[in-house]
Amino acid sequence: MDSGLRHTTRFRVRFNETDPLGIVWHGHYITYFEDGREAFGETFGISYRHIRENGFLAPVVKCTCEYKSPLRHGDWATVETIFINHPAAKMIFLYSIVNSKNQVVATGETIQVFTDLGGDLILTNPPFFSDWKTQQGLL
Amino acid sequence: MDSGLRHTTRFRVRFNETDPLGIVWHGHYITYFEDGREAFGETFGISYRHIRENGFLAPVVKCTCEYKSPLRHGDWATVETIFINHPAAKMIFLYSIVNSKNQVVATGETIQVFTDLGGDLILTNPPFFSDWKTQQGLL
Amino acid sequence: MDSGLRHTTRFRVRFNETDPLGIVWHGHYITYFEDGREAFGETFGISYRHIRENGFLAPVVKCTCEYKSPLRHGDWATVETIFINHPAAKMIFLYSIVNSKNQVVATGETIQVFTDLGGDLILTNPPFFSDWKTQQGLL
Amino acid sequence: MDSGLRHTTRFRVRFNETDPLGIVWHGHYITYFEDGREAFGETFGISYRHIRENGFLAPVVKCTCEYKSPLRHGDWATVETIFINHPAAKMIFLYSIVNSKNQVVATGETIQVFTDLGGDLILTNPPFFSDWKTQQGLL
Numbered sequence: 001m002d003s004g005l006r007h008t009t010r011f012r013v014r015f016n017e018t019d020p021l022g023i024v025w026h027g028h029y030i031t032y033f034e035d036g037r038e039a040f041g042e043t044f045g046i047s048y049r050h051i052r053e054n055g056f057l058a059p060v061v062k063c064t065c066e067y068k069s070p071l072r073h074g075d076w077a078t079v080e081t082i083f084i085n086h087p088a089a090k091m092i093f094l095y096s097i098v099n100s101k102n103q104v105v106a107t108g109e110t111i112q113v114f115t116d117l118g119g120d121l122i123l124t125n126p127p128f129f130s131d132w133k134t135q136q137g138l139l
Numbered sequence: 140m141d142s143g144l145r146h147t148t149r150f151r152v153r154f155n156e157t158d159p160l161g162i163v164w165h166g167h168y169i170t171y172f173e174d175g176r177e178a179f180g181e182t183f184g185i186s187y188r189h190i191r192e193n194g195f196l197a198p199v200v201k202c203t204c205e206y207k208s209p210l211r212h213g214d215w216a217t218v219e220t221i222f223i224n225h226p227a228a229k230m231i232f233l234y235s236i237v238n239s240k241n242q243v244v245a246t247g248e249t250i251q252v253f254t255d256l257g258g259d260l261i262l263t264n265p266p267f268f269s270d271w272k273t274q275q276g277l278l
Numbered sequence: 279m280d281s282g283l284r285h286t287t288r289f290r291v292r293f294n295e296t297d298p299l300g301i302v303w304h305g306h307y308i309t310y311f312e313d314g315r316e317a318f319g320e321t322f323g324i325s326y327r328h329i330r331e332n333g334f335l336a337p338v339v340k341c342t343c344e345y346k347s348p349l350r351h352g353d354w355a356t357v358e359t360i361f362i363n364h365p366a367a368k369m370i371f372l373y374s375i376v377n378s379k380n381q382v383v384a385t386g387e388t389i390q391v392f393t394d395l396g397g398d399l400i401l402t403n404p405p406f407f408s409d410w411k412t413q414q415g416l417l
Numbered sequence: 418m419d420s421g422l423r424h425t426t427r428f429r430v431r432f433n434e435t436d437p438l439g440i441v442w443h444g445h446y447i448t449y450f451e452d453g454r455e456a457f458g459e460t461f462g463i464s465y466r467h468i469r470e471n472g473f474l475a476p477v478v479k480c481t482c483e484y485k486s487p488l489r490h491g492d493w494a495t496v497e498t499i500f501i502n503h504p505a506a507k508m509i510f511l512y513s514i515v516n517s518k519n520q521v522v523a524t525g526e527t528i529q530v531f532t533d534l535g536g537d538l539i540l541t542n543p544p545f546f547s548d549w550k551t552q553q554g555l556l
Contacts (some may be wrong), residue, residue: 027170031166114243119209
């Protein structure tokens, strides 16, 4: 369920992100999603750094990307990152990458779980995460 | 439907593929999948190069990766690439990455479509692809 | 000889640019240099795109980087790019990467030559490049 | 001074290492050098892992690359890594990348220093490194 929490960040395609077809290599969109997620996290206090300071890690356990239209070297684009509110001990984000003509060029999703600093999976919501949800009006 | 066509290729995790947690950053698995797909393609005559020589491109339109367990710097692993036979003008591959203890650490899928060399989508199977399927006993 | 032409561009260190030591992997500075060079090129009309529109390519034939101090995930830094005026048919840039405490963390140099669009080396200054130098007061 | 210690490792150019010109982007050679250095290190017992197990880190403080000729997607090449014996507390390596036609396509150098695990510079040769040199007949 869309939490209503969203953040948009702008980026520019680097030369070395494009392939011999002159377009962004498909794997680099995973980087753009992470850029979006980290920018979201810094705005809302839920970045890798915040999670770690609370004694947890949040590894990505699934990611998906769908490609609609290419991006090229020098293109400006935005990634919109949307937090999906879910009762399980997970963080789910949706992404939408939009080019400078306002066309959606790619969409995606990541799912993260929580582990302790030793990498062991945490099956219930960490207190800091429940607190964060409460602060955001999501609980 | 599993075509029965599969290929396994071995790789080693590079130092610069690992992140501050000491594990492979999740986006790099897309590279491992491509390594597997290209090794499959060279074995079965359906690599990027073969496709291009026939006057087509095969951009990835969707990719998915699920992460089960981490890989670390210096680890040896294999990627098994399986061609899924599908009637539409698409190439679908499944991937399974297995560590040196024979544990599946990640699985994934890519879907490619065909375009002409100008990037326009081709909605019917290119003749070279139908021929290839026939040769492989898939048509 | 320092041309007096310089440009400063700001960037932020991505999570996937850092290594298991928690610092930026040394090879990624080559990307930061290119970011600086392209930002310089767009400001002064001498980017990859401008060069190509004039019928030339400008491959890097040498690069050097010296590392003074690490950068970490989330750090903001700037790259200053300085054009070195040289009579030969070359483009020479110096780079200085400075962290948010105003410390120089890395310096570097790249040398580019000119080729035609087929990749053949051009030994004399392309007319567009001499014109550009004249416009910039360097000839 | 060339120590006589050298190692050659073979690699294949990945699709996502090539740029819109169809050639390997110049920054990726730093990865090939590291591949060579790590393969050397595993053969001679002086890899990142060995150094760390002895309580030290060996960050790169300078790297240089000179480009002679391009590599393309699918090309096989080798990187030869040569250890340069030097009295200071440094590790110096030279690299030579050779294509399948036995042409040198790039050369380079890296210089590493030693730090403790906290990142503080070590100005004298760590005992493990002197021992290693003795074992290799370099002291």
